[in-house]
Amino acid sequence: GEDVEQSLFLSVREGDSSVINCTYTDSSSTYLYWYKQEPGAGLQLLTYIFSNMDMKQDQRLTVLLNKKDKHLSLRIADTQTGDSAIYFCAESMGAGSYQLTFGKGTKLSVIP
Amino acid sequence: GAVVSQHPSWVICKSGTSVKIECRSLDFQATTMFWYRQFPKQSLMLMATSNEGSKATYEQGVEKDKFLINHASLTLSTLTVTSAHPEDSSFYICSARDARDLRYQETQYFGPGTRLLVL
Numbered sequence: 001g002e003d004v005e006q007s008l009f010l011s012v013r014e015g016d017s018s019v020i021n022c023t024y025t026d027s028s029s030t031y032l033y034w035y036k037q038e039p040g041a042g043l044q045l046l047t048y049i050f051s052n053m054d055m056k057q058d059q060r061l062t063v064l065l066n067k068k069d070k071h072l073s074l075r076i077a078d079t080q081t082g083d084s085a086i087y088f089c090a091e092s093m094g095a096g097s098y099q100l101t102f103g104k105g106t107k108l109s110v111i112p
Numbered sequence: 113g114a115v116v117s118q119h120p121s122w123v124i125c126k127s128g129t130s131v132k133i134e135c136r137s138l139d140f141q142a143t144t145m146f147w148y149r150q151f152p153k154q155s156l157m158l159m160a161t162s163n164e165g166s167k168a169t170y171e172q173g174v175e176k177d178k179f180l181i182n183h184a185s186l187t188l189s190t191l192t193v194t195s196a197h198p199e200d201s202s203f204y205i206c207s208a209r210d211a212r213d214l215r216y217q218e219t220q221y222f223g224p225g226t227r228l229l230v231l
Contacts, residue, residue, distance in 0.1 A: 008153075035222075042118075042205050043156070043222040088155065099146075100220065102155040 004103035006089055011109045018076040020106045022089030025070060029091040032065060034074045037086045037105070046074070046087075076108075084110045114140050116208050118223035125196055126231055133191045133226045135206030141186035142208035146220060147179075150203040162189045186211065196230040203227050 003025045012018045024032070030051050035043040049056045049063045049072070056063045062075040076083055086105040093099070115138040125131050135145055143164050148156040160170045160181050168181035178200075180192040189208075193200050204227075207220040 004155075040225070040227070042116075042224040043207075045219060045221075048219070099158060099161070100156075104153075104155040 004089055004091055004101055006087075006103035006106045008104065009107050009109070011111060012079050013111050014079060014081055016079055018074075018079045018083065018108055018110075020074045020076075020087050020089075020108065022072040022074075022103055023070055024072065024089070024091050024101075026091065026093070026101075027067075027070065028093055031092045032063075032072050033090040033092070033100070034061075034063065035088040035090060035102075037088065039085075043088065079108075079110050081110045081112055084108055114208075114210055114221040116142075116206065116221045116223040118204075118206055118226050120226060121224065122227040122229075124229045124231065127197055128195055131193045131196055131228060133193070133204055133206075133228075135189045135191070135208065135223050137187045137208045137210075137221070140208075140210040140212065142189075143186065143211040144209045145183060145189040146207045147181060147189075147191050148205045148207070150205060150225075152203075156205060159191075193228065196228070198230045201228055201230045 005023045033048040034046045036046050037043050047058050049065050060077045064073045086107050088105045089103040090100045117136045119134045145162040147159045149159050150156045158171050159174045160168045162168045162181045162183040164183045170176045183189040203225050205225040207222045
């Protein structure tokens with residue numbers, strides 16, 4: 001079955017890099033996503049990666065995918081206080097399956 | 113970028129009443145919308161998939177008679193929580209797919225959520 005796991009909390013100092021990890025179980029996942037949720041708000045898509053890619057970089061964000069180990073990570077360089085939020089990893093099967101399976105989210109706290 | 117709105121953003125109601133939540137795609141047409149429920153410190157749980165002009169597809173364990181979904185137009189889906197009870201208190205989030213989006217990444221655009229408190 002589908003299952004997405006994340007650690008629940010991460011605390012970093014402002015200016016340091018943050019690395020949020022995610023593991024998934026379904027090897028047929030086609031797309032993997034990272035969403036950001038600020039308090040009381042909906043989800044904002046940060047980035048996504050196709051399953052045949054190993055890495056994707058977008059400004060301060062770097063996504064690494066290890067398909068063999070079913071491990072996904074999100075690195076935020078030069079973490080700022082505005083990055084404090086809950087980060088959700090999600091997977092979809094693609095090919096017309098629009099459903100997303102989310103992890104429980106990692107709460108990132110940035111210490112000034 | 114694509115914008116999805118929800119109304120109301122929060123609602124407090126008495127037990128036994130019905131509450132309607134609207135989800136609108138503001139600058140695109142959405143043939144498919146999704147309704148999620150999020151409990152505090154929990155992940156989003158998909159409740160149902162709403163397709164324009166047809167009946168919604170509910171996930172296992174979601175009562176279709178309690179959570180009525182209507183997707184009457186390409187820009188609007190509604191979720192009605194009927195005879196609400198305190199255990200229905202939650203954060204309800206909708207998302208929508210752009211009908212023109214043929215990209216493989218099949219991105220969903222999320223609304224800001226509606227917080228429901230049933231007293």
